[in-house]
Amino acid sequence: MFEKRTWIRLPRNVVVGHGVLGQTIEAVSELHLTGRPLVVSSPTPHEVAGERVVAQFEDAGYDPSEIVIEEASFDAVQRVIDHASEIDAGFLLGVGGGKAIDITKMAADDLDLGFVSVPTAASHDGIVSGRGSVPEGDTRHSVAAEPPLAVIADTEVLAEAPWRLTTAGCADIISNYTAVRDWQLAHRLKNVHYSEYAGALSQMTAEMLVESADSIKRGLEESSWIVVKALVSSGVAMSIADSSRPASGAEHLFSHQLDRLVPNGALHGHQVGVGSIMTEYLHSGQKGKWKDARDALAAIGAPTTADELGIDDETVIEALTTAHQIRDRYTVLGDGMSEEAAIEAATVTGVI
Numbered sequence: 001m002f003e004k005r006t007w008i009r010l011p012r013n014v015v016v017g018h019g020v021l022g023q024t025i026e027a028v029s030e031l032h033l034t035g036r037p038l039v040v041s042s043p044t045p046h047e048v049a050g051e052r053v054v055a056q057f058e059d060a061g062y063d064p065s066e067i068v069i070e071e072a073s074f075d076a077v078q079r080v081i082d083h084a085s086e087i088d089a090g091f092l093l094g095v096g097g098g099k100a101i102d103i104t105k106m107a108a109d110d111l112d113l114g115f116v117s118v119p120t121a122a123s124h125d126g127i128v129s130g131r132g133s134v135p136e137g138d139t140r141h142s143v144a145a146e147p148p149l150a151v152i153a154d155t156e157v158l159a160e161a162p163w164r165l166t167t168a169g170c171a172d173i174i175s176n177y178t179a180v181r182d183w184q185l186a187h188r189l190k191n192v193h194y195s196e197y198a199g200a201l202s203q204m205t206a207e208m209l210v211e212s213a214d215s216i217k218r219g220l221e222e223s224s225w226i227v228v229k230a231l232v233s234s235g236v237a238m239s240i241a242d243s244s245r246p247a248s249g250a251e252h253l254f255s256h257q258l259d260r261l262v263p264n265g266a267l268h269g270h271q272v273g274v275g276s277i278m279t280e281y282l283h284s285g286q287k288g289k290w291k292d293a294r295d296a297l298a299a300i301g302a303p304t305t306a307d308e309l310g311i312d313d314e315t316v317i318e319a320l321t322t323a324h325q326i327r328d329r330y331t332v333l334g335d336g337m338s339e340e341a342a343i344e345a346a347t348v349t350g351v352i
């Protein structure tokens with residue numbers, strides 16, 4: 001008997017372009033969402049977009065409420081759940097970077113409420129994914145969460161955000177190359193399920209972004225357009241896979257470990273980018289494609305060294321040698337690198 005089943009959850013409306021934040025009510029009313037909207041943001045996104053979204057709902061006769069969270073944690077998810085229950089929210093909007101959007105999608109999942117994703121930075125590919133990423137103690141959870149019913153990505157807002165956030169988004173996409181390599185390796189060695197469709201989409205997204213590198217420039221709103229479309233595409237790959245595997249391999253384990261070792265260090269995308277230079281080296285050796293990864297990152301102005309990340313060499317080595325412990329996800333790191341091998345990889349690639 002044929003027993004395969006798949007359930008791909010994707011957004012219904014993806015609205016991208018100049019000034020589309022002003023169309024929030026339109027995009028939401030198309031979804032037939034009812035009740036009180038709860039806008040979840042973090043401090044800066046609250047100022048640059050959250051207040052405007054709340055004002056639009058007020059003007060349209062809704063009775064919106066807002067909550068501002070500071071960090072990505074299970075406590076923050078619980079605070080949003082409690083607030084939503086108190087005000088009897090009908091649906092949620094996550095306005096911000098990866099932190100605010102992750103918290104909102106996880107709270108929406110728990111509350112069984114619809115959720116709309118309003119990115120204020122093109123800094124990460126969690127914009128449409130049905131996954132939430134939250135650290136807890138020594139580990140990092142990638143949990144199933146509510147995928148957005150709609151995405152409202154205003155390129156004017158994204159272009160006004162600090163440029164480093166956009167280069168972080170590019171680096172999160174460039175890291176898809178090594179993430180897919182790790183996924184294929186895990187498939188071959190550990191029989192982990194691999195989706196050809198999701199893997200190909202993730203890889204193609206990285207290729208298209210790298211080919212567009214010349215058009216990704218500070219001050220050009222067109223850059224935000226290119227990058228946010230890639231971020232959406234990468235998120236779709238995760239939704240197809242029902243896993244963050246297409247976009248998260250050993251380079252992400254490295255970054256998650258850095259987050260533990262250096263809280264409030266560098267941006268997620270920048271860390272995974274530097275990680276992918278080293279994990280590409282581990283996959284393909286000295287004459288392999290690690291230089292392509294480094295050059296692609298350098299071309300869009302993302303960090304390629306520990307120095308540029310603002311992280312010291314010792315911490316890079318500690319993160320590399322312990323990254324495999326972050327979660328049960330087989331990658332090129334296997335059951336751990338020796339310190340000598342980590343120093344070699346980081347030195348040959350010029351990361352340290």
Ligand SMILES: NC(=O)C1=CN([C@@H]2O[C@H](COP(=O)(O)OP(=O)(O)OC[C@H]3O[C@@H](n4cnc5c(N)ncnc54)[C@H](OP(=O)(O)O)[C@@H]3O)[C@@H](O)[C@H]2O)C=CC1
Binds near residue numbers: 269
């Ligand atoms: N679920 C998934 O599939 C994925 C999840 N992620 C997760 O997303 C997070 C990384 O996302 P990232 O966006 O880098 O992290 P944050 O949400 O922390 O945002 C990074 C910084 O940008 C600021 N910011 C956001 N928008 C603006 C703006 N318009 N203008 C000025 N500053 C702004 C934030 O301000 P403030 O400090 O005020 O919030 C914050 O300081 C990680 O936790 C990562 O694990 C990443 C990829 C995929």
Ligand SMILES: O=C(CO)COP(=O)(O)O
Binds near residue numbers: 126132133172244
């Ligand atoms: O950052 C991600 C993809 O870019 C999500 O991956 P994680 O599941 O490793 O948090």
Ligand SMILES: [Zn+2]
Binds near residue numbers: 125172252268269
């Ligand atoms: Zn990422």
